[in-house]
Amino acid sequence: MSHSGEKPFPCSECNKCFASLSNLKTHRMSHSGEKPFTCTECNKSFTRSSYLKTHQMIHSGKKPFPCSECNKSFTWSSSLKMHQNIHSGKKPFTCVDCGRSFIQLIHLKKHQLIHSGVKPFTCSECNKSFTHSSYLKYHQKSHSGKKPFPCTECNKSFTRSSHLKIHQTLHNGKKPFACIECGKCFREPSQLKRHQMIHSGKKPFTCTECNKSFSRSTYLKIHQISHSRKTTFAS
Template identity: 40%
Template structure:
C-alpha cells in the first residue's frame, strides 16, 4: 500500500524518466534475444513463431482483419482498431498542452514535437527540418519534382496524398468540415479554423512592428509589406510593381487594355463587367423603356449621361439649329453656341 502511495506522488518528470529507462532496457534485451524463426523470403528473423506468421502476410498480401463499415482490410488487428476510430470519431489521445486530440498515439507524439520544437527529420538537400517523416518525404519531392499522386477526374498531379484529397473535393463538392456556430462548411480544415475566428474574434497573428493583429497569417504577410515596402508582383508590360497580386491585375486591366469582358452582339470589349453592361444597353435602345434622343442629329441613347457626353461632340456650327415654330408661321433660326449650350432646348432628365 505504501509503495502505491509513493508511486502516485512521483512527479511526471520522474515517471517519464522511469518509462524511458524501461524502454531502453527492453530494447537491449530484444537485441540480445535469440531469433530462431527466420523468413525464407527476406532476412527478417523473429523470437516467436506467431510474429513470423504475421510478418509473412507482408509478402502474401493477406489482410485478415476487415472493417465492418467499409471495404478496408489490414494485416494487424491494431491497425484495424485505429481505422475504426475514423468511423466512430473517437480520439482517446489528447494533448496536455492544447485542445488537440488524436485517434492514434503516434499522431499525438508527432503533434507534441510541434510544441517542443523538435524536428528530427532533416532534408539532405537543404536546411529544412520536420517533426514528421511524411512531411519530409513531401518536402523532398519539391527538390525532385516528383508528383506521384494523380487525380482520376482531371490531369492534375500532386506531391502529397493529402493535397490530392483536398483537390478531389473541388470535383465532388465535398465540404466535410462544418462550423458548429453557423451553417458554413469547408473543404479544408485550415479554412474552417480561419472561419471560426470570425465568431470568436481571435486574432493570433500579430505584427512585430506595430500593434496590428490579424486572424489569418496571409493577412499578416500582406500587412508586413506595408512596412518593408516590398512589391513582389511585377508588371511584365511596364516597370510598375505592386505589393499584392490583385493590385497588379487591376493595373493591367486599366493601364494596358486588358479587356476580358466581350460583347456578344458586336466586337467591343471592356476591362470590367459594369462597362460591358452599359454597352449592352446601347443594343437594347430600340426596346428600352426610356430613350434619350439628340435634337441636333437624331442619335438616341439608352442613358442620359451618354446623351450629355454626345452633345459635347458637336461643333459650334452644329449648334445653329433650324427649329420650326408657329411664331409668324415661319421657321426661326436660333444660334446656340457651345459656350452657351444651356440655351439648347433639349430635355436632359
Template identity: 45%
Template sequence: MGKPWKCEDCGKGFPSPSVLETHRRVHTGERPFSCTDCGKGFSWLCNLLAHQRVHTGERPFTCSMCGQGFSRMGNLQTHERVHTGEKPFTCPVCGRGFAQSSTLLVHKRVHTGERPFTCSVCGKGFSRMGNLQTHERIHTGEKPFTCPVCRRGFSHVGNLRQHERVHTGERPFTCSECGKGFIDSCSLLTHQRVHTGDNLLTCSLCGKGFTSSSHLQRHQRVHEPSQGN
C-alpha cells in the same frame, strides 16, 4: 506462482528458463524466425506469422461495423476507434486526445519543437517523415501526382486535389456573407477581407485598398510613368 528466473540485463522475473530465454531477445536482438518469402527476421514466432499475411493477403480480423479486414488484431482495435470515437491517448500539455499512441507522439513535437527528420540538402527540419519526403521534392523536382485531365504534375496530393477543381468547377469554400464560392481556403480568406476590411493593403500613392498583394502590385502600374520613346 513466483518468478525466480531473473534477467541479468533488466532484472525482470520469469516463471521458467525458456520464457527467460525468449525474453532475452529483447536485449540481444536475436531474430531466429525468418520469413521464407522475403528473409525478414523476427524475435518471436507470433510476429513472423502476422508478418506472413503481408505476402498471403490474409486478413482474419474483421471490423463488425464496416467489414474491413486486418492482418493484426491490434490494427483492428485501432481501426474500431474510428467508429467509437475513443481517444485513449491524451497529450499531457494541452489535453488533446488521440486514437493512436504514434499520433500522440508526433503531436507532442508541437509543444517540444522537436524536428527529428532533417533534409540532407538544405538542413531544414520536420516533425514528420511524410513532411520531409514532400519537402525533398522541392530539390528533386519530383511531381508524382498527375492530373488525369491535363496531365499536369504536382509534388503534393493536396495540390492536385485543389487543381482538379479547375476542371470540375467545384468550389467547396463558401463565403458566409455573400455566398461566393472558392476552390481553396486561402482564396476564401482573401475574399472575406472585402467584407471585414481586415489587413487591407493600401496603395501609398492614392490610398486605395486591396485584399491581396498581387492586386496591389497590378494597381500600382497605373501610377508608373509611361515608357514612351
C-alpha cells in the same frame, strides 16, 4: 507458471522478474540480440515463434479479422481494433501537452514531435529540417522541380495531390470546407480557418505601436499604414 503471482526468475541484466524460466529465456534475447525464428519468405527474424507466425500472415495474404461495420478485413486483431475507432469515434491516445487526441499511438508520437521541437529529417540540399519524413519528401520536390499532379482542365501541375484538389475547385466551383457555426463554405481550409476567427473572437495579430489586435495579418498591415502616415505628417 506460478498461480500465486510470484516471479522467481530474475534477469541478471535488468533485474526484471518472470513467472517462468521460458519467459526469462525469451526475455534475455532482447539483451543478446538473438532472433532464432526466421521467416523463409523474407529472412526477417524474431525472438519468439508467435511473432514469426503473426508476421507470416503478411505473406499468406490472409486477413481473418473483418470489420462488422464496413467489411474491411485485417491481418491482425490489433489492426482491426484500431480501425474500429474510426467508426466509434474513439481517440484513446491523448497528447499531454495540448489535449489533442488520436486514433492510433503512432499518430500521437508523430504529433508530439511538434511540442518537442525535434526535427530529425533534414534536407540534404538546404539543411531545412522537418518533424516527419513525409514532410521532407514533399519539400524535396521543390528542389527537384517535379510536379507529378497535373490538372486535366488547364494542365497546370502541382507538387502535392492536396494542392491539385484545391486548385480543381476553381474549375468545378465546389467549396467543400464548411463552417459549422454559420454554414458558409470555402474552397480552401486556410480560408475556413481565417473565417472561423470571426466566430471565436481570436485576434492573433497585434500592432506593436498601439496594441490593437486583428483577426488577419492583412488587416494589421493596413492598420499599420495609419501609424506610418502619422509619422510622415509629424515630420
